[in-house]
Amino acid sequence: MALSLESLVIRHSHRLPVPQGSAGEGTAAARQFDAALMGVGFKLSAELLERLSLLSEAAVLHTARRTLRTVREMVGDHVRHNSYFIDFPANVPDTEEFWMRCVAQALGDEKSRENVLTQPAHGVLNLLSLPTYGTYQHTYEEMLAVQDELISSAGDRVTVLHLGRDLDDELTDLYLGLAGSTTPLGEEDLRDLKVLAGRCALGPQPEAIPVRENRAVVNQARLGAGAEPLLDTVTDVLRLACALSDGDVTLEEPTRFRALSRPVRRALLAGLDAVVAANSAKLADVHAHREPFKRLGERLHPHEYPRWPHAADVFAVARGEKEARTFDSRVESLLDAFDIAGAAKLLRSAPGKLFRNLDLLLRVAADQEERDTVVAAAVEAAPEVSGRVVLSVVEHFHNRERETDRPRVFVNRRGRAWACADHRPPVPAADRDRLTAALDAEMRRRLPAPGRVLVDPEVLDVALPLSGRATAAGLGVLPRGSVSEVDGELLRFFVYWKETEDRTDYDLSALLLHRDYSTDSWLSYTSLTAVGGRHSGDVTEAPDGASEFIDLTLDRVRSTFIVPQVNIYAGEGFEEAEESFFGFMLRDGEQKGRPFEPRTVRMKSELRGVGRVALPLVFRHEDDGRWRAKWLHLYLKGISSANRVEENQVSVSKLVRAVVEREQLTVRYLVDLMSDEGTAMDLWDGERVPNEPVLYIGLERPEGLHPDSRVITLENLRDLIPG
Incomplete structure (x- = not known):
């Protein structure tokens, strides 16, 4: 558990809790640790490097192993990213040429020849029947052997890990931040809150828990620790019952309620009774969730507890036996x-x-x-x-x-x-x-009067996270509607997935649109080399995990929009697969390297939506000649199988237009409101930081800030939203 809790702190804050271990001379090991981190796009802050240098070599190496495991997972480097074409992006064939090559190889194979020869009579050739199509024809090690080492560039991503406080203090701060959030959390953050609440339920608590889903998770921990749950609506009790059954506390998906122990049943019924006794008008809230309340009543047996008549009224309303006008x-x-x-x-x-x-x-x-x-x-x-x-x-x-x-x-x-x-x-x-x-x-x-405010200009166009569900879990991910600069010559998308049990085929594609949102062209497994781009090849199953890539040289793209998408062609959905994530890398035009290089990853986000087509973001060629990304985090319903970029281009185009042309409230809006009140506002130049405490707002925490400074970064941007 200690490892997972430390990992949780690193993921949420980019801070490493104070490393523990015997004193010694760990300078050399600390520098080796730093070098290993830089290989995956991270590095130690000067303060953290100094702290590690005071520990023994064994203590440093122990910390390094745990930390490297966490950051590699954050960036997507914890799995093997193979490519179908062994020397991608070089020598990617024309689509028809590649298909004919697969047919020729199949005709040369005695086992597959007869099947292939009979198919043209029906007017269709099934690519999956060709032995060399869709499955890796080489090992991961063979792919590495023909690829060049990455040439480092000043544009490679570097994420700094800072020195944190003791693990208990970091966990308490993280719990208070998540539990007291003024905006709903994403699914991963809600799961992390559940872990933290189990540890912190009897410790310091936030002044308020305004988000009801958060309250349900905290109440579950409080009930388990013997404390009174925090309930002031009948729906709070329903959410708590869902949490106790490992169900959906957002009430979006139906929960199968478990058999509950007698003490838990008493606690839920007493809570319902107290809420309705204090305000009978709250019975009207039952109508919004009548079916879940009826099923919960079957588990709670309210008729066995006549001392709580108001609780029985809740289920009478759910069954339609008692009127409660909404x-x-x-x-x-x-x-x-x-x-x-x-x-x-x-x-x-x-x-x-x-x-x-x-x-x-x-x-x-x-x-x-x-x-x-x-x-x-x-x-x-x-x-x-x-x-x-x-x-x-x-x-x-x-x-x-x-x-x-x-x-x-x-x-x-x-x-x-x-x-x-x-x-x-x-x-x-x-x-x-x-x-x-x-x-x-x-x-x-x-808005608070924070004194001096230091703002990184790159954060000004980040959309305010009015809901954590508008941001996918991952590294370098911005809220839906945010706009960010694309600083690089070569844009490379990647998707990785691993099936749970059924054959699963995800297809990475990129739709290119004109200024009026009409289709220009696309890159996909049916169009491997359009617009000077390259597709790494179609992989059609992933029992051990699979990756697909798309390369685009930006100065050769004449379209206005690039819309990467992940289509589920067959098999398990994004939430059913064992693992699935999308991301993009940026490289200099001449920068070589393997298909997946963690130092060049700018964004990696989990794919966990309910649709069959994922739209993570869109890239737009602006009038000033620069490319900018606008973040979507959207899913189309799609069809049950055979989703393809050719078939969904109209619906994707309409959705992209609706989001691109929508004006988002961004960090700039709140910063401007602070400026109107006379707050001292400075734009950070990326170099020197003030010696005095400041409110810093930026994408990442810079080194050298005064220890009393308040820091708002992507990890806790929700704290900027007033209550």
Whole structure:
């Protein structure tokens, strides 16, 4: 467990807890450790290198083995990345030439000749029937033998590992940060919170746990430790029951409830009873999850506990035996009667719901008086609404400023996305502007007065992480909608997957679009050498893991957009495979090296969506001649098998347009609000840092910051969102 906990700290903070071991002369071993880290794109900070040098050689080597294992997994170097074409990217054949070569080899094989000869009579040739198609024809070691060593470049990625505090202190800080997050966590962070909560449930706690999924995970640990769970809605109890059954605390997927022990049943029923006894109106929340509540009631046996009658009422409502009129039905009745002022007044008692209905209320209001009432209610309620929701509404209305024929995009909690035409009438500009100005002022009021702020300019176009589900787990991953510079001549995509039990075929492809989002061309297993690019070859099964790559020389690409995608052609979904991840590398034009070189990896993200087509990000050729990436983290539903870039180009194009043309709230927005309040704001030049404490906001923590500085990087960017 100690190893996994230390690894957890490294992944989340890029800090190594204070290394332990006997004192000694570890300078040489520490430098060897640093050199080994640089081989995978990491290095030790000066402070950490100095600390390690004071330990014995054995202690340094012990720390090095554990740390290298973690960082190699972070960057995707913990597996063997073979390529179908042994000397990729050299000598990649033309597609038809390659297929004919496979046919000729099959005809020369007595076992496969007859099968191949009979297929043309049916008008189709199955590539999978060709013995040399789709499976590696060489070993990983043979591939390495024909590849050149990587020539180092000043542009190679270097991620610094900093010296942390004691492991217990690091774990406590990480627990407090995740549990108290003001925005929902991604799936990996939620799993990590579960591990941390089991260790920290009886220690220091955050002032508040505003995100309900986080609260469910913490409550599970508290219940296991003998502490009272934190419950103030009936849905909190349902989420806790899901957590106890290792189910989905987001309530997106159905949970199969386990048989629960009598003490646990009593705790859940007592919690339900107390919540409803304090406010019977909360019975209306049952309607949103009637079926899960009915199934939970079968496990809790509330009839055995007459001392908790209010808990029994919960299940009576779920079964339809007791009436509990919902808040939403009351709002709908007022809207059906065109009583906009009445609806706004009622929604004022539920500020979050009011904010989520502002666009509708302003659109259907009959006159300026009604719109004034809606805006006034929103301004009055704003201080009671979470920062995440306020920022979401600001972003929403920024994107309602112009009338356009661009599609409207929808994304669910699991990253599944779809787009459709936007037929909503516009919101009057004057009302929209009054509302956004008031919300800007509210956010400005909530932001701290940090003194001096030091900002890395590269973080300004990073989208605010209003939900952790808008960011995939991985290294160098930015939230959906973020824009980042692409500084390199050669762009290389990669995908790795390993099947669990069924034959699984993932296909890495790249769709190239014109400025108007129409298709230019693509690179895939059916088009190995388009637009001067190279595809590493189709691998059609992965019992031991498989990789595919695509190379593009950027100055030879004449398209405006490059859209990498991973299509599931056959077999297990992204969440069913034992492992699957995507990433991209950047290299100088003449920089040689193996197909996968960890030092050149700029991003590696886990593929864990529910769709059959993954769209991690899109690259856009800007008017200034530079390439920039916009992050998507989206999944298309696709079809059950045989997903191909040729078949999904229209839906991908529509979705890409909807996201590319959408304006995101970025770090720049909050930095500008801080500047308006007179905060001293400096842009970091990448070299010297101040001697005084600062609030530093950047992609990575620089060395030499004052120890009392507050640091916001990609790992804890959510801390920038006010509560």
